[in-house]
Amino acid sequence: MVIVFIRAIILYSMIIFAVRLMGKKQLGQLQPSELVITILVSNIATLPIEDTSLPMLMGIIPILVLVCLDVIMSGATLKWHKLRRIVSGSPKIIIKDGKIDQNQMRILRFTIDDIMESLHSYNIFDISEVQFAVVETTGQISVYQKFRYQNVTNEQMDFNKSEQDPPYVVIDDGVIINDSLDCLGINEEWVKKIIKEKGLEVKEVFLLTVSPDRKYKIIEKDKTLS
Amino acid sequence: MKRVKLCSVILMILIIITIGTLFMIRKKCTELKDLAGQTLILYENKNTEEALKKAEELNQTWDKHYKFFHCSVKNDKLYNINSEIAKIKPLIENNDDQVISELNSLIYELDFLSNNETPHIYNII
Numbered sequence: 001m002v003i004v005f006i007r008a009i010i011l012y013s014m015i016i017f018a019v020r021l022m023g024k025k026q027l028g029q030l031q032p033s034e035l036v037i038t039i040l041v042s043n044i045a046t047l048p049i050e051d052t053s054l055p056m057l058m059g060i061i062p063i064l065v066l067v068c069l070d071v072i073m074s075g076a077t078l079k080w081h082k083l084r085r086i087v088s089g090s091p092k093i094i095i096k097d098g099k100i101d102q103n104q105m106r107i108l109r110f111t112i113d114d115i116m117e118s119l120h121s122y123n124i125f126d127i128s129e130v131q132f133a134v135v136e137t138t139g140q141i142s143v144y145q146k147f148r149y150q151n152v153t154n155e156q157m158d159f160n161k162s163e164q165d166p167p168y169v170v171i172d173d174g175v176i177i178n179d180s181l182d183c184l185g186i187n188e189e190w191v192k193k194i195i196k197e198k199g200l201e202v203k204e205v206f207l208l209t210v211s212p213d214r215k216y217k218i219i220e221k222d223k224t225l226s
Numbered sequence: 227m228k229r230v231k232l233c234s235v236i237l238m239i240l241i242i243i244t245i246g247t248l249f250m251i252r253k254k255c256t257e258l259k260d261l262a263g264q265t266l267i268l269y270e271n272k273n274t275e276e277a278l279k280k281a282e283e284l285n286q287t288w289d290k291h292y293k294f295f296h297c298s299v300k301n302d303k304l305y306n307i308n309s310e311i312a313k314i315k316p317l318i319e320n321n322d323d324q325v326i327s328e329l330n331s332l333i334y335e336l337d338f339l340s341n342n343e344t345p346h347i348y349n350i351i
Binding site: 021052053054055056057058061064065067068069071072074075 | 227229230232233234236237240243244296297298299300301302
């Protein structure tokens with residue numbers, strides 16, 4: 001039992017290392033090769049945990065080999081476009097000018113439900129509103145609406161306002177975040193001063209957000225929860 | 227690109243480790259097979275005393291290499307070898323001819339272990 005416990009800890013650390021090595025992309029949408037790696041790694045990792053007659057190296061070596069190959073392959077696909085096409089495929093146009101390409105749907109084995117589901121996520125319920133829809137290499141559908149159905153933008157309305165960053169979190173559960181102070185160009189004294197004006201201390205503040213134009217919002221800690 | 231370079235280095239290290247392990251397994255198996263073969267010849271020539279010494283040497287060599295095998299080979303492949311090596315000395319001491327079949331079986335097991343770890347088309351597929 002102790003062996004299984006130690007093995008589980010080692011393999012857990014190994015997989016964390018492996019996933020970190022693969023980068024953030026792995027944690028979001030999966031490319032076909034990444035999906036394969038994820039399935040294989042999770043499967044291989046369980047083998048030495050369950051079967052103590054298997055040396056740990058039998059788990060570690062294949063995991064590292066798979067991850068390294070995947071990273072090297074993704075590096076190679078950056079250089080060679082053709083290889084990228086082979087490994088990841090290419091985006092396919094599935095709707096053009098409101099018309100579904102049924103042949104492409106058949107090739108991609110997409111059902112009308114798959115397409116409608118994706119359109120609904122863009123708040124589109126009528127295919128004729130779609131100018132262009134592309135099935136990305138991750139399998140996600142990206143949609144470009146026809147001009148007359150697109151939302152009006154501030155630019156089109158000619159609303160002119162200088163660009164501004166959103167508010168920063170300056171106090172998170174009673175702790176001042178120094179990175180936010182640096183970004184906003186303010187100091188702790190200024191923060192303490194505005195809190196004092198409300199009759200509070202830093203440790204009593206649950207959330208403080210400050211926008212670049214120094215507008216702030218304070219949420220006090222719920223004292224009944226402590 | 228840092229990651230790609232790091233992975234290339236790790237992959238190279240893994241290749242070296244796996245090939246190195248393969249050669250070590252083959253070398254250690256050959257060493258054990260030679261000792262088993264010499265023990266067999268000595269016993270067949272009725273040189274029991276020398277055969278006992280060789281059997282003892284075989285035992286010690288196996289004990290020395292056991293940890294390495296344990297880390298690099300699936301353990302159930304080692305159980306038979308382990309039990310056969312343990313039987314050899316007592317069988318020689320008792321002048322039991324069963325030792326001949328045990329030694330032959332041990333040589334076969336070591337051969338099998340070494341061949342199984344060597345990549346051939348049949349064991350890759």
